[in-house]
Amino acid sequence: MTHYRLFRRAALAGALALPILTTGCGLFSQPASESIDPPQNGTQNVSANVDPGSETAAQGDQSQMTLYLSDRNGLLAPVTVMAALGQDEKPGQKALEMMVEGSAYASELPDGFNAVLPKGTAIKQLNLIPDQKLAVVDFSKEFGDYTATEERKIVEAVTWTLTSLPDVQNVKIWMEGKELAEMPQDGMPIDEPLTRAVGINLxxxxxxxxxxxxxxxxxxxxxxxxxxxxxxxxxxxxxxxxxxxxxxxxxxxxxxxxxxxxxxxxxxxxxxxxxxxxxxxxxxxxxxxxxxxxxxxxxxxxxxxxxxxxxxxxxxxxxxxxxxxxxxxxxxxxxxxxxxxxxxxxxxxxx
Incomplete structure (x- = not known):
C-alpha cells in the first residue's frame, strides 16, 4: 500500500483510509499503489489549447513546456508556455523556476494563474535518471516556507509538472542536498517516489x-x-x-x-x-x-x-x-x- 500515506492528509471531508488503495481487478483496474504510466507523447497537436503531454517541443531557442499552476479558483491546471532555454538549461528545471512565486518569470504566466512554489525557492539541481524513469529535484531551504494548507498542492504541482517530461514517471523531492521523508510543514509523507497516483485536485x-x-x-x-x-x-x-x-x-x-x-x-x-x-x-x-x-x-x-x-x-x-x-x-x-x-x-x- 505504498501510496496510502500520500492520500492520508488529503483535504477531503474525512480521512482517505487505507482500503482506498486495495487492489482492484478487471480490464483497467490497477492497484493505486502502482503508478499509472503517464500517457505517452502523441504525434499530433489536436487543438491549440489542449493537453499536458510532452514537455520539450523545442522551436529554435524556445522550448514548449507544461507547468502546473493554481488558477483563480485555487485549482491546479496544466498551462503550456514557451520559454527560452539558456546553455545547459533543462526544460524541467526551467518549468519549476517559472512556478516560483514572485520569480523573474511572473510576467510570462497567463492572467488568472499563480505560481505555487514558495517565494525565493531555488532549484539547486534536477537530475533525470532514465533507467528508473525518475526525476530528482533538490530545492533550496525556502521551499519549506509555505502554509500547511498549501502542502498537498505543492506536492501535486511538482509531481505532475515533472511527470510531464518525456520518460519521467517517478519524482523524488530533496531540500538543501537531503532527501525529504516528509514535507516540512504538515508532514505529508514523501519517502517513496511520487507518481501521478498522488492525484490532483482531490x-x-x-x-x-x-x-x-x-x-x-x-x-x-x-x-x-x-x-x-x-x-x-x-x-x-x-x-x-x-x-x-x-x-x-x-x-x-x-x-x-x-x-x-x-x-x-x-x-x-x-x-x-x-x-x-x-x-x-x-x-x-x-x-x-x-x-x-x-x-x-x-x-x-x-x-x-x-x-x-x-x-x-x-x-x-x-x-x-x-x-x-x-x-x-x-x-x-x-x-x-x-x-x-x-x-x-x-x-x-x-x-
Missing part, C-alpha cells in the same frame, strides 16, 4: 464507500479571466469497478460536483456502452441519440474524453466510436475515423 464522489473506492482522473473545463476555456484535471474517488476507464468516462459525463466553478464537457444524455483496449489504443463506444450524421460533435467534449482515457490507462491513442461509427469530425474539423493521439500540450493561452 475530491470524493457522492456516496462513495471509502473501503471499496479507487481514484480516477477526469478533465473538466473552466474559463480564464479573458473567457478562454481551459481544462482542469480532477482526481475523484469512486466506488471500485471492473472497468476503471469506463467508470472514468461515466464520471466525466456525470459532471462536476460540489461548488467548484467547473463546467461539464459532456451532456448527461451521452451513454458509455463499452471501453476496451488493444496494444496502445483504448476504444470507447459512446451512444448519443441527439447526434445527427453529418453534423460535428463538440471538440471540447471529445478532447476531454481523450484526456481522461489516456490519463487513466497510460495509453497514447483513443478510438472514439459514436453510435457505432467513427466517420465523424468535431467542431475543430478533427477526424475520428482513425485513433487520435493524446495531444502533446494543453491550455496554450494566447499571449
Amino acid at each position: 475530491e470524493a464522489a457522492d456516496g462513495v464507500d471509502y473501503s471499496t473506492s479507487a481514484p480516477v482522473t477526469i478533465y473538466f473545463s473552466a474559463l480564464s479571466p479573458d473567457n478562454e476555456p481551459y481544462y482542469v484535471p480532477v482526481t475523484r474517488l469512486v466506488n471500485r469497478s471492473n472497468n476503471r476507464a469506463k467508470t472514468a468516462i461515466e464520471q466525466l459525463i456525470s459532471g462536476p460536483i460540489g461548488n467548484l466553478p467547473l463546467r461539464a464537457v459532456v451532456t448527461p444524455d451521452v451513454v458509455v456502452k463499452n471501453v476496451s483496449k488493444a496494444k496502445d489504443v483504448v476504444t470507447v463506444e459512446l451512444q448519443d441519440d441527439s447526434f445527427q450524421p453529418g453534423t460535428q460533435e463538440p471538440a471540447e467534449m471529445l478532447q476531454a474524453v481523450i484526456l481522461s482515457l489516456t490519463e487513466n490507462t497510460g495509453l497514447s491513442k483513443v478510438q472514439i466510436k459514436l453510435n457505432g461509427k467513427s466517420d465523424f469530425v468535431d467542431t475543430m474539423n478533427q477526424s475520428y475515423s482513425e485513433p487520435v493521439s493524446r495531444p502533446e500540450h494543453v491550455n496554450a493561452f494566447k499571449s
Whole structure:
C-alpha cells in the first residue's frame, strides 16, 4: 500500500483510509499503489489549447513546456508556455523556476494563474535518471516556507509538472542536498517516489464507500479571466469497478460536483456502452441519440474524453466510436475515423 500515506492528509471531508488503495481487478483496474504510466507523447497537436503531454517541443531557442499552476479558483491546471532555454538549461528545471512565486518569470504566466512554489525557492539541481524513469529535484531551504494548507498542492504541482517530461514517471523531492521523508510543514509523507497516483485536485464522489473506492482522473473545463476555456484535471474517488476507464468516462459525463466553478464537457444524455483496449489504443463506444450524421460533435467534449482515457490507462491513442461509427469530425474539423493521439500540450493561452 505504498501510496496510502500520500492520500492520508488529503483535504477531503474525512480521512482517505487505507482500503482506498486495495487492489482492484478487471480490464483497467490497477492497484493505486502502482503508478499509472503517464500517457505517452502523441504525434499530433489536436487543438491549440489542449493537453499536458510532452514537455520539450523545442522551436529554435524556445522550448514548449507544461507547468502546473493554481488558477483563480485555487485549482491546479496544466498551462503550456514557451520559454527560452539558456546553455545547459533543462526544460524541467526551467518549468519549476517559472512556478516560483514572485520569480523573474511572473510576467510570462497567463492572467488568472499563480505560481505555487514558495517565494525565493531555488532549484539547486534536477537530475533525470532514465533507467528508473525518475526525476530528482533538490530545492533550496525556502521551499519549506509555505502554509500547511498549501502542502498537498505543492506536492501535486511538482509531481505532475515533472511527470510531464518525456520518460519521467517517478519524482523524488530533496531540500538543501537531503532527501525529504516528509514535507516540512504538515508532514505529508514523501519517502517513496511520487507518481501521478498522488492525484490532483482531490475530491470524493457522492456516496462513495471509502473501503471499496479507487481514484480516477477526469478533465473538466473552466474559463480564464479573458473567457478562454481551459481544462482542469480532477482526481475523484469512486466506488471500485471492473472497468476503471469506463467508470472514468461515466464520471466525466456525470459532471462536476460540489461548488467548484467547473463546467461539464459532456451532456448527461451521452451513454458509455463499452471501453476496451488493444496494444496502445483504448476504444470507447459512446451512444448519443441527439447526434445527427453529418453534423460535428463538440471538440471540447471529445478532447476531454481523450484526456481522461489516456490519463487513466497510460495509453497514447483513443478510438472514439459514436453510435457505432467513427466517420465523424468535431467542431475543430478533427477526424475520428482513425485513433487520435493524446495531444502533446494543453491550455496554450494566447499571449
